[in-house]
Amino acid sequence: MKRREFLTVPATALGGTLLYTLTREPLRLQAQDGNVNIPLRFFSAAEARVIAAACARIFPTDATGPGANEAGVVIYIDRQLAGPYGRDKYRYTKGPFVESVPEHGYQGKESPRELYRAGLQTLAGFVDLTAEQQDEKLRSIERTTFFQMLRSHTIEGLFSDPMHGGNAGLIGWQLIGFPGPQMSYRDEIDKHFGMPYRPKPVSLQQVVGHPVHGWEDEKDT
Amino acid sequence: MKVLKPVNVVIVGGGWTGLAMAKEITGRTSLSVLVLERGAPRKTSDYAAGMDELDYAIRVRMMQNIADETITHRHSVRDPSVPVRQYGSFLPGSGVGGAGEHWNGNSFRFLESQFVLATHLREKFGAGHLPENIAVQDWGVTYNDLEPYYWRGEQMMGVSGKAGNIRGQKIEGGNIFEGPRSSEYPLPPLKTSYVGLRFKEAAEKLGFHPHPQPAANASEAYRNPDGITRAGCAYCGYCERFGCMIGAKAQPTNTLLPVLARRKTFAMETGCWVRRVVHKNGHATGVQYVDANGEEIFQPADEVVLATFTLNNVRLLALSKIGTQYDPAKGKGTLGKNLTHQVGGAGTRLFFDHPLNLFMGSGALGMLFADFDGDNGLTGSEGIVRAGHIAVGSSGNRPIASFGQYPNGAATSNWGSQWKAASIEWRDRISGIGFTGEHLAYRHNFMDLDPTYTDKLGDPLLRFTLDWTEHEHRQRVFAAGIQLKVAKAMGVKFEEPRLAPVKYNVVQYQTTHIQGGAIMGTSPENSVVNTNLQHWDVPNLWVVGASAFPQNASLNPTLTALAITYRAADAFIAPHEKHSKGAA
Numbered sequence: 001m002k003r004r005e006f007l008t009v010p011a012t013a014l015g016g017t018l019l020y021t022l023t024r025e026p027l028r029l030q031a032q033d034g035n036v037n038i039p040l041r042f043f044s045a046a047e048a049r050v051i052a053a054a055c056a057r058i059f060p061t062d063a064t065g066p067g068a069n070e071a072g073v074v075i076y077i078d079r080q081l082a083g084p085y086g087r088d089k090y091r092y093t094k095g096p097f098v099e100s101v102p103e104h105g106y107q108g109k110e111s112p113r114e115l116y117r118a119g120l121q122t123l124a125g126f127v128d129l130t131a132e133q134q135d136e137k138l139r140s141i142e143r144t145t146f147f148q149m150l151r152s153h154t155i156e157g158l159f160s161d162p163m164h165g166g167n168a169g170l171i172g173w174q175l176i177g178f179p180g181p182q183m184s185y186r187d188e189i190d191k192h193f194g195m196p197y198r199p200k201p202v203s204l205q206q207v208v209g210h211p212v213h214g215w216e217d218e219k220d221t
Numbered sequence: 222m223k224v225l226k227p228v229n230v231v232i233v234g235g236g237w238t239g240l241a242m243a244k245e246i247t248g249r250t251s252l253s254v255l256v257l258e259r260g261a262p263r264k265t266s267d268y269a270a271g272m273d274e275l276d277y278a279i280r281v282r283m284m285q286n287i288a289d290e291t292i293t294h295r296h297s298v299r300d301p302s303v304p305v306r307q308y309g310s311f312l313p314g315s316g317v318g319g320a321g322e323h324w325n326g327n328s329f330r331f332l333e334s335q336f337v338l339a340t341h342l343r344e345k346f347g348a349g350h351l352p353e354n355i356a357v358q359d360w361g362v363t364y365n366d367l368e369p370y371y372w373r374g375e376q377m378m379g380v381s382g383k384a385g386n387i388r389g390q391k392i393e394g395g396n397i398f399e400g401p402r403s404s405e406y407p408l409p410p411l412k413t414s415y416v417g418l419r420f421k422e423a424a425e426k427l428g429f430h431p432h433p434q435p436a437a438n439a440s441e442a443y444r445n446p447d448g449i450t451r452a453g454c455a456y457c458g459y460c461e462r463f464g465c466m467i468g469a470k471a472q473p474t475n476t477l478l479p480v481l482a483r484r485k486t487f488a489m490e491t492g493c494w495v496r497r498v499v500h501k502n503g504h505a506t507g508v509q510y511v512d513a514n515g516e517e518i519f520q521p522a523d524e525v526v527l528a529t530f531t532l533n534n535v536r537l538l539a540l541s542k543i544g545t546q547y548d549p550a551k552g553k554g555t556l557g558k559n560l561t562h563q564v565g566g567a568g569t570r571l572f573f574d575h576p577l578n579l580f581m582g583s584g585a586l587g588m589l590f591a592d593f594d595g596d597n598g599l600t601g602s603e604g605i606v607r608a609g610h611i612a613v614g615s616s617g618n619r620p621i622a623s624f625g626q627y628p629n630g631a632a633t634s635n636w637g638s639q640w641k642a643a644s645i646e647w648r649d650r651i652s653g654i655g656f657t658g659e660h661l662a663y664r665h666n667f668m669d670l671d672p673t674y675t676d677k678l679g680d681p682l683l684r685f686t687l688d689w690t691e692h693e694h695r696q697r698v699f700a701a702g703i704q705l706k707v708a709k710a711m712g713v714k715f716e717e718p719r720l721a722p723v724k725y726n727v728v729q730y731q732t733t734h735i736q737g738g739a740i741m742g743t744s745p746e747n748s749v750v751n752t753n754l755q756h757w758d759v760p761n762l763w764v765v766g767a768s769a770f771p772q773n774a775s776l777n778p779t780l781t782a783l784a785i786t787y788r789a790a791d792a793f794i795a796p797h798e799k800h801s802k803g804a805a
Contacts, residue, residue, distance in 0.1 A: 058636040064645050085280060092291040092306045094674060100303045104294065105728040107303055135637065142636075151636050159620035160275035176648045178580055178620040181272035183466075184455035185581040189615075193415040196576040196649075208269050215276045 006037040007048045007074065038075055041082030042113065047120055048074050051150070053127045057134050058154045065175050073157030076166030077116075080153065083216030086113045106145055119146030161204045164214045173201040181207050222509070222517045228255045228488075231508055231522035233495045233537070235260075236319025237779060238766040238786040239528030240477040241377075245790035247484045250797040254486060255520065257493040257510060260285070260316030263474050268464035274619040278462040281308050283323045285315040290676040292532060294727050296688040297665065298549065304674050304682065309728040311562070311735055312462070313530050317491060318473040320530065320733060321779070325461045325584030325616060326437035326470050328380045329776035330371050330784075332595045333364040333400040335659075338772060345596060346606055352692040356559055356662040358771040361743040361752040362788065364400040370784035372403055378471035379443035379451060380780075381408040382435030396432045398591040411440045411454060414615035415577060416652045417588040423710035424611075429590040434612065436585030437471035437779075447480045458617020460584025470584060493518075496680060498525055498541040498762060505762045511678065524793070526763040527739075528786075532668075534768040535738035536683040539670050543759055544739075544749055547667050549686075555749050557668040559737035560687055561773040564609065564658030566723065566731070567697035569704035572628055572714040576649045582617030589613075593703060594775055595659070604695045609658030609775030611703050618649070626651050629716060654707055656700035657732075661692060662772035668738045687725050694722040734778050736770035741785070753792035754785065765789050 040048055055068035055077070068074075080086055088111040097109045110118070122141055126134060141147045157166030159173065161181075167173060173180055179199040188197055204212050230246055232239045235258030243254045276282045287308055295302040314320030334341045338357045374380075384405045385395025410433035413421070417433075424431040438460065441453040454469040468475040481487045492513030499506050499519065507521035527534045538544055538556055547558035589612035592598050596607055625635065627643040634640055671684040701718050708715035742748025745757035754769055756762040767773075767782040774781070 059641055060638050062638050062641070064638070064642045067641070088288070090280070090286055090288055092287050092304050094304070096673065098301065098303060100301075101296075101724070103296075103724050103726040103728065104303050104305075105307065105309060107306060138636070139634075142634075154636075155624055156275055156279065156621050159624060160279075161273050163273075164275055173620060176620060176624065176645060177576070181459065182457060184457060186453070186455050188578075189414060189456040189581045189583075189586075190412040192578055193418070194575050197578045197581075204270065204273055207272070212270045212273070214273070215280060215282055 005040040005043065005045045005048075007040055007043075007045055007052075008035050008037050040078050042078050042086065043074075043081070048078060050120055050123050050126045051077060051116075053134065054123060054138060054150060055154045055157070057131065057138055058151055059158060066171050068154050068158060070168065071158045071166050071172050072168040073154050073166050076157030076160065076164050077153045079165045079214075079216045081113050081116060083214075084218050085216065087111050108145065112149060115146045115149060119144070119150070122146075161212075161214075163203070163205060163212055164216065170201045170203060180204070183207060222519050224519045224521065227507070227521040227523070228253045229522065230254045230524045230526065231520050232256045232526040232528050233508060234258065234319065234527070234529035234533070235317045235473070235489055235491075236314065236528065236530070237321040237473055237783055239319075239526065240473045240481060241783060241786050242526050242528060242763075242765060242790050242793070243487055244477050244481055245787065246794060247481065247487045249794050252486065252797060254488070255522070256487075256489040257495055257508065257520070258317055258489060258491045259494050260491065262491050263317045263322060263464065265464070265466070265468045265475055269466040271463055272457070272459045272466065274621050277323075278619060279621055281312055281462060283314060283316065283462065283464070284308060285313045288677070291682060293671040293674050293682050293684045294725070295684070295686055296724055298686055302671055302673070302684050305727045310726060310731045311733040312730070313532060313733065317478070317489070318464075321473045322464045323462050324733075324779060327585045327777040328375065328378060328382075328435045328437045328780045330399060331364070331774040331776060331781050332398065334595050335774045336360045336363050336367070342606055346601060350601070351606060352661060352663075352690065354664040356664045358559070358662070358740065358742055358747060360771055361741055361748070362785070367781075367784045367788065368400070368403060370787040371780060373787050374780050374783040376407050376446050377476055378437040379407050379439045379445055380435050380437055381411050381440035382406040383410050383433055385430070385432060393430075394432060396591050397430050398594060398597055406435065408440045408443055411436050411438060411583055411586050412456070413588065414582065414586060416571075416579075416613050417586070417615055419711050419713075420588050420613040420654065420707065423707050423712075424588075424590050426710050427706060429592045429707075431588050431590045434585050434587035434589055434614075436583065438583045438585050439469050439471070445476065447476075449476055449479055451475060454583045456581050456583050456586070456617075458580050458582045458619065461616060494678070495537065496540065496678065498527070498537060498543060500541065500543060500759055500762070503759055505759050524761045524763070526765060528765050531735045531738060531766065531768040532683050534764050534766060535668050536670070538739060538749070538764065539683070540680055543756065543762065546669055549664050549667060552664070555740070555745070555747065557738050559662040559740050559771055560666045560668050560685060561660040561662050561736045561770070562687070563732045563734040563773055563775070563777075564660050564693045564696050565656060567656040567700045567704070567718055567720060568653045569701060569708050569718055570651055570653045570716045571708055571711065572647070572716070573650045573652070577652060579615070579618040579623070579649055579652065582615040584616050586616065587612050587614040593700075603699050605692060605699055607659040607661065607775070608696055608699055609656055611700060611707065612655050612657065613652060614655065624648070628714075654704040656697065656704065657775050657777075658693070658696040658700065659775040660773045662737065663690060689723060689725055691722070694720070732777070734767070734773060736767045736773045736778060739764045739768040740771045741769040742771065754789035755792070763789060763793060
């Protein structure tokens, strides 16, 4: 059996206080908790560090606010790849596989898992590069299916509900002023014209009052 | 193969049209009705925990599992076809309620001229001045024929809107270009959003006739003629690709199913994958399907109704070898012809200097004008024969899909610090004026069975041969010109759309409005079904829904699909109704 891999991160880097569901157990993480070990479902610890470093260049932590690291984007990606999406359970994967015009999209045989494993090969030594070198490296692969997927997944990990493993502490939603899934704006939709209306963000679990599981947790049938 | 006990009527597909047929038949006759649905059961209480953009809007969890079945596409008969491997340009639904569960709720009637389009265009422009290879046809029914059925649908769903023409009387504030209605809408319009208001003011200043988009998202609590009550819309912004968690958006599960559930002559089975209509000597004897356990089953029936999405209606006819496949080279055959989508793709982006709170909204919340719908306002010098609607929508922006927008040139890369800063700076400050245009039918756009690719059971997939033409490009260019006028009148910064002729793209979402392939008409020479939606070759087979549209109008098809289905239901019921009354 595969040895259990963990990603070790300082709690402060994950946005301080947050509600975090690991292995389906809610966990309140405090900054003073020091380092936390997050069990990985798909990546090895070394792979997770490479992906996290790449996501941090795609959506950096900088003057405009927190980035992919604070949101825990790599954890989001790890879970997506471990789940049905990662192994193409919901993509048409019958052959023959042929190259076609761009209007037909990705026609390849490789699943997201396989694309990541191959993509990781091209990022060997990535964590040891300077930020400028990392950007240069990413620019050299930015037209690949792997990079485009990584970029989309980074955005998803920042702005999806925290039940999926990213958007830790709703940090992504706070960054852009998105209030999460609210039950009603009936009394607000025709007000605030020209003015920002920014209710405090809530997660889906907070809205419905019970834990909700993402599609990535679907059991194989 | 296991053979089940016969039923009077078997209906394939448990969405809007299938359940509407079931409700009419079980309500007005004593016939037993069985609905076979491929997907899973659904109910309103499932939907509160579904307000999750990732699973439902990005990974499209409510759609058909594309791994099991997809379509293939090629741009012309000269190209090889390839499968649509992941969803893109349209999203076929699955499960009880079908796509009627996760639609936006746009509930339009088509223009009067749409139903007599071939005759109308010949008279207005002359046969020699129409786009090359145009294949539009008259429907065989007129707007006036359908008016009572439109009204039946609007009452059932509780459509919110403002009439612009009641029995010929034009009413300001509504769509004055629409055909005459017998009544005002069942509910007043939804509230107006900020961008909707700004658009309305500008359009009025220009002399256009903006009106609220008609919505099956109830503007207030509503009780329909069946006694079904629903709540008013909460403007939560989770309509398209989601089921409504409070039942304010009309869906088959919160309108038709509660009525059907009480009827002893109604039954529905889920997880049933229908593979063939079984028929002999021009008579359908039932359907063959695979159930949830993989068992092959034959369900005998006196009457068969195909009420799946356009794609599968056409595919089931082809797989069952009913009718003659259309061949564009010879111009022969009718099955699969007149495949249409909907013309969009032109959008003029508007940049505001303050936040717009775009996360609030309702699926069909919007403002639009029809001054260029059909051939309104066209002189013939535009190079187009039909245009469409100019609109702004407020459906509710969600954070993943709407992130990463900024004025052209504000970032040089689509990742990194500069991109992040531009995306955050412009977040919630960009709206746009859109276009939905009429898609004409052409001889070269059609459906047939793919020779190579198959579904999970080994049956051939449906193949699209479809591309945009010069006419659609010119429609977009024309629409952009109107949009720019409105944008200027709004007094905000805007960007001219970059419009180059494009090929049909299966990756980018357009609309889930696919029409044709089993079109209705007045003769077996030009159509697959008659105006009652009965198959010409197999009269006890009824093929209902948007597969019967000879071409698409500029607007969304649901209400019209429902109207022609109600009309078909009346024709279906007529010989049985009498008998039922006599027996009662």
